[in-house]
Amino acid sequence: MISTYLSFVICGDLYAVNVAKVLEVLQEEHITAVPNSPAYIRGIINFRGDVVPVFETRVRFNLPDRNTGDAYNIIVLDVSEGADMFRLGAVVDKVKDVISINDDDIKPVPAMSKEFNTDFLQGIYKLQSEFIMLLNVEKVFSGTELKAIQETNSIKDLITNL
Amino acid sequence: MDPILQKFKQIFLEEASGLLDQLEKDLLDLEISPDNQELIESAFRAMHTIKGVSGMYGFDFVGEFTHTMENVYQAIRDKTLRFDKEIFDVTFLSIDHIRKLLTDESLSVPENQTNQKVILGTIETILAKVNQGNANIPAFLNQPSNSNIQVPYSWHILIRANEQIYFRGISITNLFQDLASLGQYEITRLDHLSNNEIDTWSIILYSNAKENDIREVFMFIEDDCTITRLTPANLFEEANQSSASIDEPSILDYIESQEKGTKEDGTPVNGTSPEKTIRSKSKADTDKKVGKRISVDSEKLDHLMYLVSELITLNSQFTLTTSDSKYEKILPYTERLDNLSKQFRNNALDIRLVPLSESILRFKRLIRDLSQQLNKDVELVTEGIDTEVDKGTIDQLSDPLMHIIRNCIDHGIETPDQRIKKGKSGTGILKITASNSGNIVIIRVEDDGSGIDLEKIRKKAIEKGIIKTTDNPSKQELLDIIFLPGFSTAQSLTEVSGRGVGMDVVRRKITELRGEVYVESEFGVGTSFTLKLQQSIAIIDTLLFKVENTFFTVAVSDINICMQIPLEEIEKRKHTRTISFENQLIPFVDVRTCFELGGHYGEMPKAIIIKTNDRQMALLTDVIIGGHQAVLKPLGSLFRNQKCIGAASQLGDGKLAFMIDTNELFFKIEDRVN
Numbered sequence: 001m002i003s004t005y006l007s008f009v010i011c012g013d014l015y016a017v018n019v020a021k022v023l024e025v026l027q028e029e030h031i032t033a034v035p036n037s038p039a040y041i042r043g044i045i046n047f048r049g050d051v052v053p054v055f056e057t058r059v060r061f062n063l064p065d066r067n068t069g070d071a072y073n074i075i076v077l078d079v080s081e082g083a084d085m086f087r088l089g090a091v092v093d094k095v096k097d098v099i100s101i102n103d104d105d106i107k108p109v110p111a112m113s114k115e116f117n118t119d120f121l122q123g124i125y126k127l128q129s130e131f132i133m134l135l136n137v138e139k140v141f142s143g144t145e146l147k148a149i150q151e152t153n154s155i156k157d158l159i160t161n162l
Numbered sequence: 163m164d165p166i167l168q169k170f171k172q173i174f175l176e177e178a179s180g181l182l183d184q185l186e187k188d189l190l191d192l193e194i195s196p197d198n199q200e201l202i203e204s205a206f207r208a209m210h211t212i213k214g215v216s217g218m219y220g221f222d223f224v225g226e227f228t229h230t231m232e233n234v235y236q237a238i239r240d241k242t243l244r245f246d247k248e249i250f251d252v253t254f255l256s257i258d259h260i261r262k263l264l265t266d267e268s269l270s271v272p273e274n275q276t277n278q279k280v281i282l283g284t285i286e287t288i289l290a291k292v293n294q295g296n297a298n299i300p301a302f303l304n305q306p307s308n309s310n311i312q313v314p315y316s317w318h319i320l321i322r323a324n325e326q327i328y329f330r331g332i333s334i335t336n337l338f339q340d341l342a343s344l345g346q347y348e349i350t351r352l353d354h355l356s357n358n359e360i361d362t363w364s365i366i367l368y369s370n371a372k373e374n375d376i377r378e379v380f381m382f383i384e385d386d387c388t389i390t391r392l393t394p395a396n397l398f399e400e401a402n403q404s405s406a407s408i409d410e411p412s413i414l415d416y417i418e419s420q421e422k423g424t425k426e427d428g429t430p431v432n433g434t435s436p437e438k439t440i441r442s443k444s445k446a447d448t449d450k451k452v453g454k455r456i457s458v459d460s461e462k463l464d465h466l467m468y469l470v471s472e473l474i475t476l477n478s479q480f481t482l483t484t485s486d487s488k489y490e491k492i493l494p495y496t497e498r499l500d501n502l503s504k505q506f507r508n509n510a511l512d513i514r515l516v517p518l519s520e521s522i523l524r525f526k527r528l529i530r531d532l533s534q535q536l537n538k539d540v541e542l543v544t545e546g547i548d549t550e551v552d553k554g555t556i557d558q559l560s561d562p563l564m565h566i567i568r569n570c571i572d573h574g575i576e577t578p579d580q581r582i583k584k585g586k587s588g589t590g591i592l593k594i595t596a597s598n599s600g601n602i603v604i605i606r607v608e609d610d611g612s613g614i615d616l617e618k619i620r621k622k623a624i625e626k627g628i629i630k631t632t633d634n635p636s637k638q639e640l641l642d643i644i645f646l647p648g649f650s651t652a653q654s655l656t657e658v659s660g661r662g663v664g665m666d667v668v669r670r671k672i673t674e675l676r677g678e679v680y681v682e683s684e685f686g687v688g689t690s691f692t693l694k695l696q697q698s699i700a701i702i703d704t705l706l707f708k709v710e711n712t713f714f715t716v717a718v719s720d721i722n723i724c725m726q727i728p729l730e731e732i733e734k735r736k737h738t739r740t741i742s743f744e745n746q747l748i749p750f751v752d753v754r755t756c757f758e759l760g761g762h763y764g765e766m767p768k769a770i771i772i773k774t775n776d777r778q779m780a781l782l783t784d785v786i787i788g789g790h791q792a793v794l795k796p797l798g799s800l801f802r803n804q805k806c807i808g809a810a811s812q813l814g815d816g817k818l819a820f821m822i823d824t825n826e827l828f829f830k831i832e833d834r835v836n
Contacts, residue, residue: 035757
């Protein structure tokens with residue numbers, strides 16, 4: 001089966017996500033930092049009328065911090081967590097291309113550096129001379145931290161009432 | 163299933179539950195005045211309609227069930243049976259049962275199967291009694307009216323149909339097919355009485371059907387038609403033979419006068435029988451309701467609110483970017499746009515408002531069941547319950563109100579014996595009052611029961627370690643203890659209340675709704691709970707302020723006053739984290755430190771004094787910017803730990819400002835103390 005992927009750059013490396021998950025790519029949208037939140041959350045944006053949290057992929061991938069003033073893009077994604085859907089933004093250095101990939105051409109993930117959590121990857125694809133790491137967005141954005149969220153939804157309840 | 167059928171089924175379900183609510187309401191009123199014909203008619207009609215429509219959508223069990231139930235009410239209508247407690251009880255059970263059947267159309271739940279049998283059994287027993295008691299008169303044939311005569315008659319039916327009929331999806335064609343099955347008929351469209359809005363038809367029918375059967379055909383439009391029995395003669399034959407054996411002119415005169423009457427005052431002329439008068443009176447009531455209210459899918463409303471909030475945000479962005487003098491030319495337009503979008507917003511908010519009465523009437527049933535269960539005699543008195551509150555609030559309000567009402571009946575109101583001993587009337591009064599002023603809605607629930615025993619609370623609180631024996635709390639402080647988690651003074655746990663999860667849940671819920679709840683009580687005299695709520699909570703007036711580069715808002719309704727405080731004042735009492743305000747010390751929250759924003763305050767930090775639930779605190783900030791109409795957006799579950807900032811709203815330049823949850827901040831302060 002052939003699927004379409006959106007490729008982007010983080011710290012010089014090429015990554016891609018299935019476009020089925022992607023809602024929109026935003027240019028340098030202003031991100032409002034949320035006080036007292038973990039480092040991998042850059043803040044929130046107003047997306048189509050809802051507040052959407054924005055994740056810093058560099059922190060998530062244990063990569064060096066982004067310098068203030070550096071250009072960035074935000075990819076808005078819908079990530080499923082069980083039966084629920086989470087909408088979130090992922091900060092990447094630069095969105096590159098939309099590519100079609102045949103499932104059969106996806107190579108398994110090799111052993112990698114300890115620093116990088118290979119659970120985040122669904123496979124590797126070779127495009128000409130470059131390797132693209134295909135992300136498993138469910139794993140990247142719904143690790144234990146996100147799972148804990150579902151235990152207490154008091155705030156969510158509270159807010160829905162507002 | 164066919165999506166169209168599915169949609170109709172959904173409409174049926176909504177209608178049926180509306181009819182059940184109506185039926186329940188009628189019954190509660192009938193309990194007070196069991197001889198009110200108007201109410202009996204209304205209850206019967208509701209049942210009859212449920213029966214008729216349920217068959218159409220395959221709810222056969224509902225149909226079968228209502229049919230049996232209807233027989234009881236037919237007998238009551240015919241005065242062969244009188245209401246007694248058994249009938250009321252079984253009808254209430256039936257209503258509950260039908261509600262269940264609506265979600266279990268194939269009767270597959272074993273519990274429902276048993277219930278169906280048991281309730282039907284009870285109804286049959288009641289019906290059997292009717293037939294026994296009236297052995298000499300067949301049950302359904304002893305009405306004083308001659309509506310059951312089965313000799314053929316000529317009938318005149320006048321239909322005045324407005325567009326509503328088409329909207330309600332009633333098929334006129336089917337109606338006429340049914341009519342044809344009754345006998346010979348002739349329809350004339352009365353052009354001189356029809357206009358764009360209303361179609362008028364005059365129908366002459368010669369049929370040997372019973373009046374009820376004829377009425378059944380017109381069941382769905384019965385409010386729009388008048389059915390009159392004319393003469394035993396066949397008008398069609400008479401016309402053909404042009405004989406004058408019947409007083410034809412008078413009949414024609416009659417028909418004409420009916421039509422004229424309709425034209426003159428817009429409502430059908432009433433017949434002479436009392437039954438008809440009653441019918442038309444209740445007709446006027448329902449017409450009024452139909453005309454005044456429409457029901458809308460709440461999702462559509464939510465979407466409207468979303469669009470409005472986007473418009474408000476866009477409008478403020480637009481106003482901000484065009485404030486430059488070079489846009490002077492379009493200034494009048496931006497001003498108009500601003501004005502219009504504000505009106506639009508107010509209007510949309512207004513649409514979301516629904517009267518409290520609907521949910522309060524639902525409590526009538528709860529009160530009835532509870533007082534029976536507890537052998538108490540309780541009368542519900544309401545005042546101002548047409549006060550309107552945001553739809554979302556009403557939905558969230560029902561649980562806390564229910565808890566309060568349960569408590570009033572269970573712990574407050576005494577049994578009739580006890581009451582009489584105390585010199586009170588045997589019937590306890592539960593009073594629900596609602597009123598609004600500005601954006602604030604006040605709901606009061608009070609009982610004239612035993613009141614709260616402060617000594618008992620004191621003992622219990624000491625026992626639970628909430629207060630010390632040496633403490634000397636004020637009356638209000640003692641009363642407020644009932645809102646603490648896990649506190650309950652009930653002697654024994656009852657099914658009704660007293661699990662200690664009542665009043666704290668009430669306070670939490672009301673607080674979540676940005677409201678407040680107070681209790682007042684006089685031992686031996688009664689207790690009252692007062693809920694203070696915001697009428698609309700989706701878009702609220704806030705004060706915008708800034709610390710470093712982060713914007714915050716706080717609800718204007720929470721603010722007492724804004725002031726400047728010299729930094730040295732704050733430094734002086736820094737270790738106690740209090741400031742002096744109006745001759746007393748109040749705690750302050752340093753927003754900078756609280757949200758880890760870094761930087762330092764200037765010489766003159768601004769303080770926003772917050773006052774809710776009679777508690778006060780000061781928020782320290784850098785700059786107070788001004789008023790901001792906040793369209794609140796939830797932060798999402800990811801930020802669940804951010805208890806003090808529950809929501810955000812977009813500013814004119816696209817930045818987001820965090821809404822401070824003052825109640826959570828107060829909790830935080832209390833934690834600090836502990």
